[in-house]
Amino acid sequence: MAVEASSSDLVQVVALLAAGVVAVPIFKRIGLGSILGYLAAGLVIGPFGLRIFSDPEAILHVAELGVVMFLFIIGLEMQPSRLWGLRREIFGLGTLQVAICALLLTGAGFAGGFPVAQAFVAGAGFVLTSTAIVMQLLEERGEIAVPKGQKIVSILLFEDLMIVPLLALVAFLAPGGGETMLAERLQEVGIGIAAIVGLVFAGRYLLNPLFRVLADSQAREVMTAAALLVVLGSALAMQLSGLSMAMGAFLAGVLLSESTFRHQLEADIEPFRGILLGLFFLAVGMSLDLSIVAANWRLIAVYVVAYMVAKAVGIYAVARFLKAQHREALERAVYMAQGGEFAFVLYSSAMAVGLIDGAANAQLTAIVIISMVLTPLAIVGLRWFAPRDQLSLEGVDVADGLTGSVLIIGFGRFGQIASQPLILRGVDVSIIDNDVEMIQAAANFGFKVYYGDGTRLDILHAAGAGGTRAVLICVDKAETAVRIAELVKSEFPLATVLARAFDRGTALQLVHAGVDYQLRETFESALVFGGSTLEALGVDPDEIVDVIEDVRRRDAARFEVQLAGDIRDGRNFLKGNIATPVPAPVTTPRQPGRALNEETAGVLGRQQTEPGT
Template sequence: MAAESAGDLIRVVALLGAAVVAVPLFKRIGLGSVLGYLAAGLVIGPYGLQIIGDPHAIIHLAEFGVVMFLFVIGLEMKPSHLWGLRRQIFGLGSMQVIISAILMTIVGTQFGVSWEVAFVSSSGFVLTSTAIVMQVLGERKELSTKRGQKIVSILLFEDLLIVPLLAVVTFLSPFEKTEASMPWWQSAGIAMLALAALVFIGRFILNPVFRILANAKAREVMTAAALFVVLGAALLMEEAGLSMAMGAFVAGVMLSESAFRHQLEADIEPFRGLLLGLFFLGVGMALDLKVVAENWQLILLGVIVLMFTKGICIYVVARLAKSTHKTALERALLMAQGGEFAFVLFAAALSKGVIDETVNANMTAIVVLSMVLTPLILVIYEKYGAKEVAEEIEPDEIDEQHPILIIGMGRFGQIVNDLLRLSGYATTVVDLNPNMIKGFNEYGIKSYFGDASRREFLIAAGLEQAEMLVVAIDNKAQASDIVHFAREVNPNIKIIARAYDRFHTFDLYEAGVNEAVRETFDSAVRTGRVALENLGMEPEVAKEIAEYYFHADRHEVKLMSQVYDPQAQFFKNPALRDIARECDQKMAAEIQEILVRAKEKEQEES
């Protein structure tokens, strides 16, 4: 017993040690964490140092890492947002899967196997590795971007496919069908009932339960409850014939609007990261070097042909869906590998007699090799291929509209958005800088890339229904045009705009703005106040003068906007000149009165 325990401990230490050494090393040399885990698994596995002899047991356990990853992704997707992705899930996902499966089946028959074997092998390869793709997207901080969400949508559709594919394997089986076997419609009905039950529990039961547990103030119980929800949902879906990952994702979506969302994510994260790393270690161990050595020509050719065929299909579908060349190419390189569900499908096909041991071993090696090669291909592409001339980036698709629309997230718009967001208001944020948008999405502030000078883009962003528009861009002409268009299509909207200077303020009022805020006015007034204090004036007096000047000058600008003529120069417009002189005299008199009052007060106190 002691020797067996020591052996188990050695294996655990080997797993942890391999990850601790390999992952930082591979990340340091720019190859990424996934490739580090795969290499570490290969070294300590049965075809390396033979410290661990059963990689499939490791993979089976570590699949819970993928399950937890899907739960965390679900927490980030509200039901309304997921509904907005329905066309991508069932449209883009089905198109990619169907085209890829047909072409790869045709290619598979060219290797001299029957169409049944080619179909099963191709179907397994169609199911992309959720673990690898999610890990790469997570490391790149792209899960919340438009491109990342399209990829997640396709992965969700592929997860749903495991049920009908397993049914097809049973149908193709040469073994006699027993009367006890369940008809496909009954299996589908059970799966739908289980899904409906999970949705009901998530919507009406989980929140009250978590509220009770939170009131108990036992942190470990909340962690146990989080794990119970994830694993319970996974078990329910697996028993119903669906994938565990799908169950966890649905549970996450149902809790995405819960007040305990962030607590759940924090509780699950350590387990998710550890188990996902363990999964990649298991995949590295599962690469049977003997099979590869014996059939290396066939396996290498299979990897190249299947990855190339799948990649071409993904690229074509992405282009048909109006993605740019760069976006389509990157999606093809990221998703061209087989996935972990292929192992499930191949095992079922082997047990049903659809494929034999040799095909199972070769296809498993091909899938594992494709998973191993994907991170390496991405590294090579990022180093050499991504440096090509940048092309025009397509605007984001607005999938959420809010009452407040903010145009521009530079140094000015950021502050406005922060004040509104932190005060509890939902905003739709638009900017023309893709790096800025990517950064804010990584930070957790939902933002969209697009040109607000395009009227159709403003309409898509919800301008017609919005209650307020904040124009915070630094392009004077575009700002005035946006204000003018907004006032046309939504007469009741409140419009606040950033003005470059006094004359731009006049233009904005003419265009229909409610409030125009000069971009340097507030800071200039504050600078003047600080200057007065440094000249010896009491801070309270300087503050009173600055506040008076702030309101008086804004009133002056509003008066001037009523008589402003853009065709006449400032000093040749008598009405503007008269208003300026009159207001200057009033302000001087009022400020002198403030100084006199302050001096009298000082004398009284002394």
């Protein structure tokens, strides 16, 4: 019997892994994203598909730890000062959005014939956006750290805080609720506040000394266990006090964000976070009760559309009222138009106190899950059908008829520094960039930068590339730099082209594109840094010069070998990212046969960066 039970458990584990491994790459390949892949896979292996699992709620409870760990990692990236700087967004924007959306959703339920109390419960549950889905979408698109992403994160944090007052309201609205149950809920609010204060105190005064002691033990597995203990312990503390587990983990991450152990903690938690977050989405997919949907499909379809549209309208209106651009407001509305996992908690509580019955709870849960499923599809639709906002070029001059002797394409941190010797020498420089905000900022410091996309031939003509003595490609994206280099060398073969390379692979591509000079962006600064380290260690300055020059020659030799290999066998240039090891310590006598001649090393060697980058 034990063997059979063990075999059954193993089948379920294998099914979970196989479902994710098969579905996610397929859905990402067709442009629907990993979240929808997990949800679909969960539906297939769940009680209403292949029936490999019969109790998705048990998996959902475990998988919620993925959301907890995700919020912990987000907290590690957000220092207390940064969180304090978002206080207006959290409590201002968050309050306004929750209030407006709750009013609209309650109105939608009331218009459908529900009593006010039930309409409020249904709407309030739908107000609570899915933290897991939205944060995953923001991470996949690299938008968590940008301003529009930070506003969404702020709203999600406020919604997490709202679960306790909403549960108190549910208790008050319950038949026979009144003062006794309200008093109990207010007591729970007090406990929650005390738990937050206790967690802040522990994070400020206890966690760093703890990790310092554990680090001295030199036991890696203990550090990993301690990281899990902090995440799960803080989540448990918040759950026992009536708050969300995710909020506890987030606060723990914020409190450790300035710790010297931050990167170690992130590395320890990351593998668990990814697996459990995928498991969470699988469990949500399993939880969709298709029998309830089939029996009430008209009602569910109407309310899914009504609730998502009403919430999206409320979010868009609040965003525009607070001066957000149309595109940003539209994206926020689509990202956050679904219900979330906290709705399940609220609906269960409402059912327990008699506000709604079991059938209503099942229907509302299905509505929320379907809205979660539809969100990735809605984002795909937004990308296909909604045009992006046109850039406002107010106060910005477009490149046209420029006649400088040097054309600089890209005016970020690299281009700004590269331009200064030319400007000080009196060289006539023309500068173009396609970042309007940067152009406006540069104007405040006296730089005249024109708007223009260096990957377009007509812009290059307008910027005077045909009459320049040199074109400097200073953009920060590797593929863009290569594309510009190929275009310039093809259309303006007499121009001298000098390019910034992101890494060794990009440098190889730029050489093949025909540039006259390329510099991998961190090479010289890294050599100066290494030389300064030797100086701090007491090495003789003349010896430091010799050592640094030896590094240049060896790096140039490796580069030439890789370049020759690319030409000979046609391999992908990016494979040159991995450099061969240095053949001998730099203190050994130089071997002319292993390095380029002095003239070549002087020209090419100074163009390279550290091995393998």
